[in-house]
Amino acid sequence: MQVVTDIFTMFGFKLAPFIAQIIIILVVYFILSKYAFGPVMAMLEERRKRIAEGEANLTQIDEKLASAEAKVQEMLDQANKDAERIIGEARESADSFREQKTQAAVAEAQQIVAKAQEATKLEHERVMGELKRDFGRLVIGATSKVSGKILDDGDQKRINDEVAGQVSL
């Protein structure tokens, strides 16, 4: 122990400066604890918390994004299905409408054809009648010239009826 004391004394140990140095060290310890370590550690902890919160939020956002994407995909799928269904229905409706219209057109055409045929028939009959009448007049005229006899109404009627009965067009 004496050796240690001697060494310390030889190297300049003195109680008063030693105690003063202890006080200075404690002051530095206090200063650094109060103004450096405390605030800095609190700030680092705060920053760590923020980062952790940020990461947690990021995870939540990722999950929400994935959920939203899934929902969007689901909606798209549903929309596609609806669109396909609507298109199918529209196509069926169009087909049906077209069929209706076609049938209506066909019926109308048939009506037109029937009317035309009827008109043609009537026209044919009228023309035939006229032709018969003209032919009758020709026959009466020819008969009158050949026989030199003026035919009365009764003769003309009989000749016309006979001609009309014999002529078949």
Next chain:
Amino acid sequence: MDFSLSFTSLEAISPLLAAGGLNPDEIPGLGWFTNSLFVAIFVTVAILLFTRMATRRMEMVPGKKQNLVEFVVEFLYGQVEAVVGEKVAPKVFPLLCTIFVFVLICNWSGLLPGVGTAGIAYDEGEMAAPLTIKAEGKMTPILRPPSADLNFTLALAAVFMIVWAWVTIREVGVMGFIDHTFGVKGGVEGLIKWLLVPIFILVGVIELISIASRPVSLSLRLFGNVYAGETLLASMMALGKSLGLTGIWAFISSVLLPLPFYFLEILVGILQATVFSLLCAIFVKLSTTHDEAH
């Protein structure tokens, strides 16, 4: 007690010793107030001002000063935690970080111009010059790096040992410490355990001596290294003159010769601050580690 080198005694080379010799000098008119105390107070004020500037307005996005302080604190906390463990780190970090920062700045304060070199010259006991950097006889430096003063290094070691004892008792308790020091280790049981008891008691006594010598070794190591560095720089400054150079050549040699050693002393300053605080951390780790048997 005679400290002798191979060719001369300590007293014979005393003019080359830095900072006026082994003992810190008292500033004239201020009683026991030494030049190293003056520098220690200056360093304390510098630390106070810088930390106040850096942390007065803490922001989430730090400025340069805040960033530097945060980097230092975070880095040192990581180092302390790696040595002493997650549980003890918050309790000892403020002291260990204080020791590192304070010792580092005190070590580097010796490299400032005038520290250890400018002082009051005495010629045969009479004041020859109130402030000079040239002295043929004894010169009392006005400024002395605190870590080149044993009072400072011993005070550091004493403060650490008090905190070490407090932390150790809180962590393992008095009985735990006694058991940790004198108890039979290795998990042996039965007769062999009782046969090993005397050996481990002896080991415990040696451990106590080791613990008691820690403040001595811590303080003398730091003091010796920093003081040797100061002496080395002073020797290099005076080397040209010792070799017979005069005038401008003596001045140039006093500037150029110590220059490489300034860089060396920057490294030594970091190294000694690291060694001191790392040893402190290891001492805490050794005494607060719970044995596997417990």
